[in-house]
Amino acid sequence: MAAKKTSVPPHHVMVIDTNRCVGCWTCAVACKQINNEPLGYWWNRVLTTAPNQSTTAKPPASYNIDVPSGTYPDLELAYLPVACQHCNDAPCVKVCPVQATFRRDDGTVLIDFNRCIGCRYCMAACPYGVRIFNWGDASYAPGGVIGYGKEYWTEDRLVFTPERPKGVVEKCTFCVERIDVGELPFCVEACPLGARIFGDLNDPDSQVSELVNDGGGEQLHPELGTNPNVYYLPVARRVPGES
Amino acid sequence: MATTTAAIPVRSTRAYRPIWGWYGALVLLMAWGLAAWIYELKYGLAATGMRDVVSWGMYIFTFAFFIGLSAGGLIMASSAEVFGIKALKPLSRLGVLSAAACVTVAALMIIPDLGQPFRVINIFIHPNWTSPLIWDILIITVYFLFSVLDLYVLQRHAIEPSRWRKRIRVLAYVGLPTAVLLHSITAWIFGLQIARSWWNTSLMAPLFVVSAILSGTALVTLLALCAQRWGKVELSEDTRRWLRGFIIVSLFVDLFFVGADYITVLWGNVPADRSALNLVMPGGPWAWLFWVEWIVGGVIPLAFLLIPRLKKMPGALGLASVLVIIGVYAFRIELVVIGFVNPLTQYPPGNALGTYNAQTTSFEFIGRYHPTWVEYGIIIGLVALFATLVTIGYRSLHVMEPSPAGGQHHQRAAVERKAGS
Numbered sequence: 321m322a323a324k325k326t327s328v329p330p331h332h333v334m335v336i337d338t339n340r341c342v343g344c345w346t347c348a349v350a351c352k353q354i355n356n357e358p359l360g361y362w363w364n365r366v367l368t369t370a371p372n373q374s375t376t377a378k379p380p381a382s383y384n385i386d387v388p389s390g391t392y393p394d395l396e397l398a399y400l401p402v403a404c405q406h407c408n409d410a411p412c413v414k415v416c417p418v419q420a421t422f423r424r425d426d427g428t429v430l431i432d433f434n435r436c437i438g439c440r441y442c443m444a445a446c447p448y449g450v451r452i453f454n455w456g457d458a459s460y461a462p463g464g465v466i467g468y469g470k471e472y473w474t475e476d477r478l479v480f481t482p483e484r485p486k487g488v489v490e491k492c493t494f495c496v497e498r499i500d501v502g503e504l505p506f507c508v509e510a511c512p513l514g515a516r517i518f519g520d521l522n523d524p525d526s527q528v529s530e531l532v533n534d535g536g537g538e539q540l541h542p543e544l545g546t547n548p549n550v551y552y553l554p555v556a557r558r559v560p561g562e563s
Numbered sequence: 564m565a566t567t568t569a570a571i572p573v574r575s576t577r578a579y580r581p582i583w584g585w586y587g588a589l590v591l592l593m594a595w596g597l598a599a600w601i602y603e604l605k606y607g608l609a610a611t612g613m614r615d616v617v618s619w620g621m622y623i624f625t626f627a628f629f630i631g632l633s634a635g636g637l638i639m640a641s642s643a644e645v646f647g648i649k650a651l652k653p654l655s656r657l658g659v660l661s662a663a664a665c666v667t668v669a670a671l672m673i674i675p676d677l678g679q680p681f682r683v684i685n686i687f688i689h690p691n692w693t694s695p696l697i698w699d700i701l702i703i704t705v706y707f708l709f710s711v712l713d714l715y716v717l718q719r720h721a722i723e724p725s726r727w728r729k730r731i732r733v734l735a736y737v738g739l740p741t742a743v744l745l746h747s748i749t750a751w752i753f754g755l756q757i758a759r760s761w762w763n764t765s766l767m768a769p770l771f772v773v774s775a776i777l778s779g780t781a782l783v784t785l786l787a788l789c790a791q792r793w794g795k796v797e798l799s800e801d802t803r804r805w806l807r808g809f810i811i812v813s814l815f816v817d818l819f820f821v822g823a824d825y826i827t828v829l830w831g832n833v834p835a836d837r838s839a840l841n842l843v844m845p846g847g848p849w850a851w852l853f854w855v856e857w858i859v860g861g862v863i864p865l866a867f868l869l870i871p872r873l874k875k876m877p878g879a880l881g882l883a884s885v886l887v888i889i890g891v892y893a894f895r896i897e898l899v900v901i902g903f904v905n906p907l908t909q910y911p912p913g914n915a916l917g918t919y920n921a922q923t924t925s926f927e928f929i930g931r932y933h934p935t936w937v938e939y940g941i942i943i944g945l946v947a948l949f950a951t952l953v954t955i956g957y958r959s960l961h962v963m964e965p966s967p968a969g970g971q972h973h974q975r976a977a978v979e980r981k982a983g984s
Contacts, residue, residue, distance in 0.1 A: 359919030365926070367910035383911045383928040400910065411758060417696040418685040437685055438608070438678020441696055443618040447758035449907040449914040453618060453678065456609025459919055486607040487678025544757045 330520040332426045332499060334508070335531045336401055337553040340515035343368065343386060343399035350510030351403070354467040354495065356482040358458035363450070363492040364403035364507055370396040371555035398555050401515075403507070404429060404450045404492035405540055405548030412442035412451070421489075424475065427521075427549045428494045432477040436488040443489060447541050451491045458484040467506075472497040521549075579958050586954070589947045596944010599937045600675050608678055610937045615917035616930035617903040621938040622676035624899040626669050628778070628892050629949075630703075630749045631771065633665030635779015637710055637742050639809070640717070644735030650801035656717045656962035657790065658783045663710040664952035665782075666745075668945050670703050675941045695752045706745045713738060718960060746771040753898065761839040761902040764827075770820045777813035778891035780806060781884035786953065787963075788881045796963045807880060810887060811868050818861050821894070839905035842929075843897055849904070852897040860890010904930035 343366050351357065351364040368380075370389040381389055388395040406429045407413075412421045413429060420435040421442050443451045465482045472480040472493075480493055495505035499518075503509075508516040519528035528551075531537050537551030603610045613620040636658025643651035674680050690697045713734050720727035747768040753759075754767030784806045790796045828836045842849045864883035867873045906913055906928055913928035956962065 360915065360917055360925040362915035362925065365912070365915060367908060367912070369910050380909060380911055383913070385911050387911070402908070411756065414691075414693045415696065415756075416691055417694045417700070418682075419689045419691045420685070435682070435685055435689065436679065437682045438680075439673075439676065439696065440618045440678070441694070441752075443615065444753075444902070445756050445758055447907060449616075451615070452915060452917045453615055454607070455611075455614065455918050456607035485679075489678075546757075
């Protein structure tokens with residue numbers, strides 16, 4: 321973490337323990353709160369899956385969430401929280417014609433609200449479908465601005481603003497305004513089950529280093545070579561009674 | 564240019580009647596398109612049918628379509644020169660004119676698709692050279708400038724054939740690779756993306772080039788037939804034969820490529836690829852694209868181009884051209900839209916839409932896309948702009964007039980060139 325004094329600059333990663341996730345969507349709602357996300361925007365969402373299925377599996381039996389797969393009594397249910405994967409080799413960074421999407425040295429992929437021309441090429445290029453476009457004047461939940469509530473600039477770029485401008489792309493920022501002052505991303509803090517672990521991969525003693533290096537942390541779509549900074553711990557314990 | 568056209572001796576023989584009705588209709592349509600764009604600027608892209616799941620729509624597939632249309636003319640004009648196809652030379656200037664007009668319209672088509680159109684300047688201030696889009700903008704600019712230059716040189720050649728002969732040849736040799744690059748880079752906007760397996764095939768660039776030649780030739784054929792109908796210009800039987808040949812060959816190659824891609828997906832049966840193809844195969848929600856592409860734009864035009872009895876019918880070539888263009892447009896829709904409609908992650912609830920609707924959810928699993936009147940309005944306005952550019956260009960540059968060296972009558976010009984140079 322930023323508070324810890326190391327000579328190496330931090331490399332921020334998030335590890336999500338799918339064993340612990342119960343699909344409550346607290347992270348997704350907390351994300352909406354801290355970032356003042358307008359109605360219909362979801363930077364973070366929780367997919368209903370089966371344990372240890374690849375993301376390119378066959379179409380599901382149901383398009384609704386919380387529906388287990390399999391036939392009774394051999395039912396399986398797991399969850400996969402997905403937000404921006406903050407890829408080290410990010411397709412969105414490669415395709416952005418104006419370098420509005422950029423990767424900071426700590427691994428965080430951010431968007432410059434002031435530079436984006438709204439061509440949405442990054443949305444076409446992202447394999448994870450985590451980008452949100454400001455299609456029109458954003459409508460917010462009643463009650464005024466909530467959450468962080470201020471603009472946030474890093475490397476002279478406007479990477480967060482609570483009042484969304486029309487016609488630009490946005491997405492999860494790893495709560496850059498929080499991690500830069502040594503706090504945790506809000507989804508990590510909000511998860512009631514401690515399924516989200518955040519830290520510095522360059523610090524060999526950090527919990528994330530241990531989980532990524534020895535704990536079997538897996539990336540989404542590793543075959544695409546995007547090398548995300550979000551890792552998932554696969555479901556290790558099977559449901560009792562399953563053959 | 565004014566002095567150039569004035570110097571064409573045949574001008575006096577063909578005094579164009581003013582066609583204010585035609586221009587009036589086009590201006591009305593363009594005004595309608597402009598109004599739709601102003602409406603879109605006011606309400607944002609929320610005025611379109613696109614949302615976060617299908618985040619590119621009509622503007623992009625029509626853009627790709629017009630880029631393709633621009634091929635025909637230039638490739639035809641260049642190959643007429645490079646491969647010495649005499650019968651196609653009378654269509655050179657018309658072809659290059661249509662290429663210039665198409666690429667102009669295609670470039671303009673991108674503007675209403677941008678969320679922040681007034682920031683396009685960022686493309687020049689902060690270009691990202693790893694983005695295929697930057698290279699596409701570059702090649703579009705080059706192609707546009709090239710086609711204008713080519714038109715100018717062809718125009719001068721029509722007046723003084725001997726002096727401009729060599730420059731035409733040089734331009735033709737530059738023109739072919741430029742056109743191939745334009746379509747390849749446009750194809751790579753999609754084809755290089757690893758995220759969507761529907762796009763991520765090395766077949767994309769060859770497919771774009773061949774469908775560009777197909778639709779572009781069909782467009783020039785249509786324009787030439789219009790010129791014959793309203794401009795009292797004669798197309799020689801030889802010219803028609805070459806046009807027909809171009810369309811037949813490129814249609815066969817086009818369908819072959821698309822079919823080869825289908826076979827690869829069907830046989831491989833990889834779930835993500837297969838679910839995309841299932842959307843367009845008969846029985847899928849987008850199956851109409853399949854029928855338009857293979858029957859309307861494939862089998863029927865081939866029948867009208869190949870079967871002797873149908874081939875001889877008046878209007879067979881024109882009808883085939885129209886159908887082929889419709890088929891290629893369906894291919895463009897299929898290419899762009901299915902890439903988005905097919906879910907990225909096969910897990911519920913899918914992706915967020917980015918707009919709120921109290922009646923339904925904010926998520927979408929299989930994408931949906933219905934263009935709105937704003938999109939239709941802007942597209943129709945830009946098509947009207949294309950018609951305007953071609954009409955004005957046709958009438959002011961006299962692109963179908965034979966060169967003074969070739970005699971007064973068009974058909975004779977073709978014949979004489981065939982015999983002579």
